[in-house]
Amino acid sequence: MPLASDLAPRFAQTDAPLIGALVERWSPRAYDRNAVVAPETVQVMLEAARWAPSANNSQPWRFIVAHRGTPEFTAIHDALMGFNQVWADSAAVLIVNLVETADAEGRERPFAAYDLGQAVAHLSVQAQHLGLHSHQMGGVDRDAVKAAFGLGETLQVLSVIAVGVPGDVDALPEALRERELAPRTRLALDEIVLRSAA
Template sequence: MDELCCREVSVTELEKTADTSVPLHPLLAKRWSPRALNPAATIDDAQFAALFEAARWAPSWGNTQPARFIAARRGESTFDRIHGTLSRGNKGWAGDAAALAIGVAQSVNSDGEPMPYGEYGLALAAQNLVLQAVAEGLHAHQMAGFDRDAARVAFSVPNDFEPMVAIAIGDVGNLDDMPERLVEKELRPRVRKPLTDLVFTESWGTPRF
């Protein structure tokens, strides 16, 4: 284990800019999903609104805008209720977030028919939110580990909407008091498959780059 695990790690040391094959915009290169969050960090009114304004302007199929969010800042009762729906592993660190949100996708349209690309629309909105967080000097960690049914009940989510993702937003903290397994994850290098495995031309499996 890197010696960083044995002492306080500063915010700067936990900034993990992606090692990309070509230069990317800093909003993309600096985006990562920390668990070590600063429990003293706050999000002001303008920053908080900007996250969801960014989500509002995400593209969607036919401009159907299927994304909805339940959101709160630390200290608000809704924050505690969202936190209560998280899995045990996520509850341990996400309580230090400055804000929590649940992303919800419309699954049925006003005619009672399945909403085309509803989940895709929510994903685009969530990514806009995440990148706006980076622009605000924050980070966002998206989580599948939450109880969808508990969220539906806790917030009276209608049957034609589906809770899909929980999101913790905050500022990077240090590794003090984090379990060793989480310290290891925080210090692990960021990696992705190479473009040769992801982008093809002429036929499947023929790399474009």
Template structure:
């Protein structure tokens, strides 16, 4: 954890039910929408997140993940916020920072780069888990206008914006819009392992 970051937030009350005990970085990760609009972050506080993303595995060490990052109050932040869908615009501007994850889809010779979206996903999961370690929340969003981002930031044809990420802190209890608090309070659920992992044949649970 960087010296400038705050201790990890306590998310034990938001942990979903699991069949075994998980590492706190995984168990404490969740995606609230009720973020604290008064919480600020310095750009340097985000360095560990992107350093974690940099060290993610990728096909042939191709490292296809790229990012745009803007701190609240900056022009970059505003341009990213403008690209968000209407639903996300209702809460994401309270984030301390907004990020766009971008996949390099063509190599230097203009050929398709294999598994680039998978590589961006691996790098972004590293970023998200490092955010948990730094006491932050990272909420990933599909709802944004990729074409608007490409135009606003002059992206080349060799890259494609794939995900928007809101970074910040959870709002204090009993503060923020009631609809966001109610959504954040809903139980967290996942499919059980017997649905997800097969053994001897497809649909035959391994666990």
């Protein structure tokens, strides 16, 4: 595992003091492929997701959790696309993030994706607080995941999140190493706040 001082250059350069987990969170591609994350630790992360807010408290989020070394992990990894295939198998855990798109009466849930995003944000911040890192991926073959797990019509796969312990950046293929070390950027606040009346 890298020293904390090795990770510090990846921290967010924030214009205001934020809570530690938000400053320290970023999305690594280099994971320690020997690091194990206990199921109990994943439960804590899922508990954070469970307590996210959602439209009408509908809680449309669903998850498929797979630890490295299981057939389920292999099935999720096989469904990842492009560069995600190259790095994500060294994460300790892969979690598929899904939504139940309609309620029990068949009514569409217009905020389902929004709600899932919040739940995954909670999960990722809790993971960070526990000293783990995470990396969300939209680059996944949704049909392949649905087929692998026999998922029904109303379940929609939106993303996968990898969770693990950061590893050796120099072990990545060069194209990924470059991305891993590229400066982290964000739009300025005055670009994202369209109007602020005080």
